[in-house]
Amino acid sequence: MQELFTVNNLWMMMATILVFIMHLGFASLEAGLTRAKNTVNILFKNTIIPAIGLLTYALVGFNLMYPGAGFEGAVFGFAGFGLDLPEGWDTSNYNEGYTFFTDFIFQAMFAATAATIVSGAVAERIKLGPFIFFSILYVAICYPIVGMWKWGGGFLNTLDTPFYDFAGSTIVHSVGGWGALIGAFLLGPRIGKYTERGMSAIPGHNLPLATFGVFLLWFGWFGFNGGSVLSADPGAVSKVFVTTSMAAAAGAFGALLVSYIKFKSYDITMVLNGILAGLVGITAGADQMSLNESVIIGFIGGGLVVFGVVLFDKIKVDDPVGAISVHLVGGIWGTLAVGIFGDLAGWNQFVSQLIGVGAVGFFCVLFAGIIFYSMKKTIGIRVDEKEEVEGLDINEHGMRAYPDFASKD
Secondary structure, eight states: OHHHHHHHHHHHHHHHHHHHHHHHHHHHHHHHTSOGGGHHHHHHHHHHHHHHHHHHIIIIIHHHHOOOGGGTTOSOOOOOSSOOOOTTTTSTTTOSSOOHHHHHHHHHHHHTHHHHHHHHHTTTTBOHHHHHHHHHHIIIIIHHHHHHHHTTSOGGGGSSSOOOOSSOIIIIIIHHHHHHHHHHHHHOOOTTSEETTEEOOOOOSOHHHHHHHHHHHHHHHHHHHHGGGOSOOHHHHHHHHHHHHHHHHHHHHHHHHHHHHHHSSOOHHHHHHHHHHHHHHHHTTTTTOOHHHHHHHHHHHHHHHHHHHHHHHHTTOOOTTOHIIIIIIHHHHHHHHTTTSSTTOSHHHHHHHHHHHHHHHHHHHHHHHHHHHHHHHTTOSBOOHHHHHHOHIIIIISOOSOTTSOOOO
């Protein structure tokens, strides 16, 4: 029994390390898909966000997300500030799979992801101070409350047919996606993105770095989904590894096919985001799907990313890295797919998935909207035109990522 507890706990800690590495993946992807003059700003945000996530999750987030059995079926609960070690925190009396500290650190690594998603969508024109303030509130309050609705035993978990989200297509990814959508909308597009002649592409400065970022994210997703089994059960973990990988691979081909049909080109950025959309899409039901079903979910997710990018450009919501299409569109699709495919498929489950998507969307739009709009009307959230043209690196940070190279950007 002690040996099993040790093995389970060790796997959970290894999964935590993999999820932590995903932050480097996000930083690389976002930096690569944006312009050289904003690289330091991107790296700064993606460095400070994990720090925000860890500190706020320890202070309030963990106890908002897991307030205790007394709040079963509730919309809100809070067990108090800080972390109090429960009796038997380091034995199977706490949990048969892991210790209290392993539980906390694994969940904490998820917390900052929501703000990281927002970072990509608002890149190249948001003021750093307001972004950090938004991230603190979004990670400390919004994400844990939504997480509590399912993973903490809240009302979505007590529906007649409980809402299902294995590792967070909605609870993690669409939470970030909704915040990204509101932020990008209220900020407005980058200078030169949409003109009288139509949409003008603003290419990223380092596609090798972006590709490296996507492979790091794919690598980390084995911990993101595999760790969500919450034990080292060989059958369950190996199945999740396979469904996760198959969805990612199919997402690449879904994006490749749709983007080639629409644009008659082999667009690496679409394929990269197709991989991520496949990963986001399978995350809600990675433990429920067959190999074939995971391929279908990933393929559709990859195709939806292309349509999403086109749609948001049509309505002039400027998303430099495609974060909204990947995490919001992909997250919604993956959540609804649980009611269509896999072991839980059925009309009642589909309705519960719709309820979850709607409830989370309403709360996140309201929460993000209030924060961003209040700051926009008071301190302002967008840098001025001169700063945007010159780049955020030199104006916000007083340095450049590539000081030895001249750049038109």
